[in-house]
Amino acid sequence: MLLSVHWIGLAAALSCLLTGEVWCDCTEDNVQIEGGHYNLTKGLKTGSLLTYHCPEGYYPYPAQKRVCQLNDMWSQDSTSSKPQKCRVVECPDPKVLMHGIVSPPQERYFVDNETTYQCYSGYTMRGSSRRVCFPNGKWSGSTPICSRDSGNDCADPGIPAGAFRRGNSFRIDDKVKYSCKNGLFLVGSSERTCLENGQWTGTEPACYYKYTYDTPLEVSEAFGGALKASLTTLEPIDDTQEGRKIKISKTDTLNVYIAVDISESIEEKYFIDARDAVVQLITKISSFSVTPNYEILFFSSDVYEVVNIVDFLDGKTQLSTVKADLEKFKIDNRDTAGTDLNLVFMTILERMAFIKQRTGEEGFKEHRHAIILFTDGAYNMGGTPEPTVQKIKNMVYMDQTSRSEKPLREEYLDIYIFAIGALIFDDDLIPLVAGTGGDHYFRMSDIRSLQKTFDEIIDEEEVKGLCGLHKEYDTTKRRENYPWVVFIVIQNEGRVMKCLGSLVTPMFVLTAAHCFTFGDLPQHVTVDIDDMNGRRTKKVKNFFLHPKFNVKAKVNEGVEEFYDYDVALIQLVDYVKISTLARPICIPCTQETSNALKLVGESTCKEQEQLLLKNHLESLTFLTRTNYLVGEKDVHAKLGDNRDECIKHALKAPGITTNDPNIPVTDNFLCTGGLTPFRDHIACTGDSGGAVFKNYEQRTVQIAVVSWGSENLCKGGGVVESTKNSRDFHLNIFRVIPFLKSILGNDQQDDYAPLEFLKN
Numbered sequence: 001m002l003l004s005v006h007w008i009g010l011a012a013a014l015s016c017l018l019t020g021e022v023w024c025d026c027t028e029d030n031v032q033i034e035g036g037h038y039n040l041t042k043g044l045k046t047g048s049l050l051t052y053h054c055p056e057g058y059y060p061y062p063a064q065k066r067v068c069q070l071n072d073m074w075s076q077d078s079t080s081s082k083p084q085k086c087r088v089v090e091c092p093d094p095k096v097l098m099h100g101i102v103s104p105p106q107e108r109y110f111v112d113n114e115t116t117y118q119c120y121s122g123y124t125m126r127g128s129s130r131r132v133c134f135p136n137g138k139w140s141g142s143t144p145i146c147s148r149d150s151g152n153d154c155a156d157p158g159i160p161a162g163a164f165r166r167g168n169s170f171r172i173d174d175k176v177k178y179s180c181k182n183g184l185f186l187v188g189s190s191e192r193t194c195l196e197n198g199q200w201t202g203t204e205p206a207c208y209y210k211y212t213y214d215t216p217l218e219v220s221e222a223f224g225g226a227l228k229a230s231l232t233t234l235e236p237i238d239d240t241q242e243g244r245k246i247k248i249s250k251t252d253t254l255n256v257y258i259a260v261d262i263s264e265s266i267e268e269k270y271f272i273d274a275r276d277a278v279v280q281l282i283t284k285i286s287s288f289s290v291t292p293n294y295e296i297l298f299f300s301s302d303v304y305e306v307v308n309i310v311d312f313l314d315g316k317t318q319l320s321t322v323k324a325d326l327e328k329f330k331i332d333n334r335d336t337a338g339t340d341l342n343l344v345f346m347t348i349l350e351r352m353a354f355i356k357q358r359t360g361e362e363g364f365k366e367h368r369h370a371i372i373l374f375t376d377g378a379y380n381m382g383g384t385p386e387p388t389v390q391k392i393k394n395m396v397y398m399d400q401t402s403r404s405e406k407p408l409r410e411e412y413l414d415i416y417i418f419a420i421g422a423l424i425f426d427d428d429l430i431p432l433v434a435g436t437g438g439d440h441y442f443r444m445s446d447i448r449s450l451q452k453t454f455d456e457i458i459d460e461e462e463v464k465g466l467c468g469l470h471k472e473y474d475t476t477k478r479r480e481n482y483p484w485v486v487f488i489v490i491q492n493e494g495r496v497m498k499c500l501g502s503l504v505t506p507m508f509v510l511t512a513a514h515c516f517t518f519g520d521l522p523q524h525v526t527v528d529i530d531d532m533n534g535r536r537t538k539k540v541k542n543f544f545l546h547p548k549f550n551v552k553a554k555v556n557e558g559v560e561e562f563y564d565y566d567v568a569l570i571q572l573v574d575y576v577k578i579s580t581l582a583r584p585i586c587i588p589c590t591q592e593t594s595n596a597l598k599l600v601g602e603s604t605c606k607e608q609e610q611l612l613l614k615n616h617l618e619s620l621t622f623l624t625r626t627n628y629l630v631g632e633k634d635v636h637a638k639l640g641d642n643r644d645e646c647i648k649h650a651l652k653a654p655g656i657t658t659n660d661p662n663i664p665v666t667d668n669f670l671c672t673g674g675l676t677p678f679r680d681h682i683a684c685t686g687d688s689g690g691a692v693f694k695n696y697e698q699r700t701v702q703i704a705v706v707s708w709g710s711e712n713l714c715k716g717g718g719v720v721e722s723t724k725n726s727r728d729f730h731l732n733i734f735r736v737i738p739f740l741k742s743i744l745g746n747d748q749q750d751d752y753a754p755l756e757f758l759k760n
């Protein structure tokens, strides 16, 4: 016995030596967990944090975390001295269903347990009739509700698993109140009121155990929905007045305040993940046309301001430098011992007061504010932030207490809290959230999933009018990487022509004019695009070739087939439904493209061209059909001094007898292909009409249309490399803007919303 005690002591001393500490406070005696493991933030030193980890579907019990205290002892869960073990996750009691049967009836429900729900006769079911208990402590699907038509104004709001509800009358102004059973706490609205429009205020509450977490998908849907709602309300909209469509720009300004807890209650490596997640969030927000002002804070006992919103207002800081500043920020040598959550809100309140002072009372009315806080909620200094949050609310709500104005002002303030960590102080955090329209409180065990969460939040189908927005990472649906690509088939008297095209508005497709032959009619043309309506093949109303396109124009000059102005627009019968799978590409010289390229103020077509075709070799991409929908072909447009060498290879193309390459290859073409300085890919038959494009952050801009090549190296598509002499010629869209504008920008018709082209 003595020996083993001695050995335990020695092992502890050794690990102290190994971590370079001369002083050793706690030991690893009696901290083990059955079925799991633990991690220490500072070895066995005073203040070190011990976090228990269990496999998926289990949670640590009774303690989730322990701290090495000044008395050399690990803190103990006060309620229990039971041995530490991993317990199976439970889901809240589903037997709260009214007017129906839950089977099987059990005392408790564990991970993977299944339940089914049936309504009594005369009642109909909404929600899920079958639910499974998930490893995060939540039931799959949605709350089942059995109700019958009883002339109420609002629908029965149901009772979430684990909850009690007071209130069974659902007429206008009636209230229902929720609470949770023992051992659970409530997230969401504890009280809801039936409104005149038949909707309930707030969001459906849920009952959480201390180990219940939101999955990244749940968070991205909920937070993304709310964020998108604020961002899209700020985007310019099209409106119709006296039969004409006009664009209305919103004057509201969005201020985003991001605060990240870096105190030692947050594990240190979380800091990097949190920082990367913030960068990801800002990148995501930047793909909207709205440009918010940012305040970015890290905090512990002190507040470290990485980005000051006042610098943003003054134009002293830009988005690009924000990201760089974030990446430079290190936590070394900062005092991370305490946590002062109140100081964070006080800092934000000060910044708001400053903005208000700048803009004046009236100007401040047009400022929206979103506060996004990442923390576990453990604070040991500064007191509760609740009074400060109340001051923030008062400032934004502008003391509008009348019933009609208050909800309107409430839309101007959102406080989102991402509660992260093994031990979250929910009771302190939940009262701090604010805002309308969806959840504002998210509970996550791990900050690493946040980046993915933020990546997913805005690529959903509700985001309209963002040309070129696409997913950049591999998804199971390849269309999401190229949501603008369409497949065109023209069938006329036994002749079949296949081309690619690009969706440029919800009703128009851009392709090559040479895909069409004299005598083709709209009914010979089909456009294939999967827009989630299920109907993949779209009917064509009309098509328009560039008026100057004339294949035979230069027969007398030694060019049998001349492809200048090789562009055409196809008008569809119906709008394509915009979603992650189908969305227009950005085309040059439009306002939307300037937004995508973040050109501020009154930008010009020339500025766009200088930004997109700025180098002597510009790296571009086009697509080809493959078994996996499409493959990418990487090419380099040879511009400036490189152009002459490139276009001279056109002379070897069949049907060309002239010695002047400038006759077949006018200034309207971009030249790609060959082996130097890079081996390019080469176009195949069937790639014609496709977009030659460039990605700018999350947005794709079309630069040219695939037109013709000097050699036919491949038929029917595929990713094929160029040979030494093979070259392709793509029609530069910057050269055909008047044609595109005459159709897409036509505001003298009411069939479709016109694109806004730049004046210069």
Ligand SMILES: *[C@@H]1O[C@H](CO)[C@@H](O)[C@H](O)[C@H]1NC(C)=O
Binding pocket: 038, 039, 053
């Ligand atoms: C805890 O430590 C183990 C090694 O002991 C490591 O594999 C694991 O990733 C750590 N867990 C967390 C959540 O940091």
Ligand SMILES: *[C@@H]1O[C@H](CO)[C@@H](O)[C@H](O)[C@H]1NC(C)=O
Binding pocket: 088, 104, 109, 110, 111, 112, 113, 114
């Ligand atoms: C519910 O889950 C528990 C724990 O995994 C298991 O022992 C029990 O058999 C399950 N009950 C049903 C009906 O599947």
